[in-house]
Amino acid sequence: MQNEVLKLHAHCHRKNPLPDSQKDRGHVRPERKTVSFQASVNLPLESFTSDVTLTYSSEDDLTGNRSYAGTVGKQTIELSFNNGPALTGPLDAPGLDHANSVVGTGSWQHAVT
Incomplete structure (x- = not known):
């Protein structure tokens, strides 16, 4: 079976400890960064878009x-x-017909700040 190719572009949020004077438990400091990950995926997927x-x-x-596992659902990824990293987001309308469990490996292509 030939693997499909999954190309992802994501907005990043770094789990970054803040100085004691600025600590807010559970705070995630957003960074303005976009990264790209190109990977094989274990099954054919319908084309979709998402702001992840x-x-x-x-x-x-x-x-x-890196290897990954997860779900590309009807309305979310x-x-x-x-x-350790996690990628989440809603799928743009119309979404997918059904949810798929996916696994694969890929590489980070570039990071743009």
């Missing part, structure tokens, strides 16, 4: 080859990467 958010801890999380 990628949450990560360190710039190193967004480098090299949720992927978890083996090294």
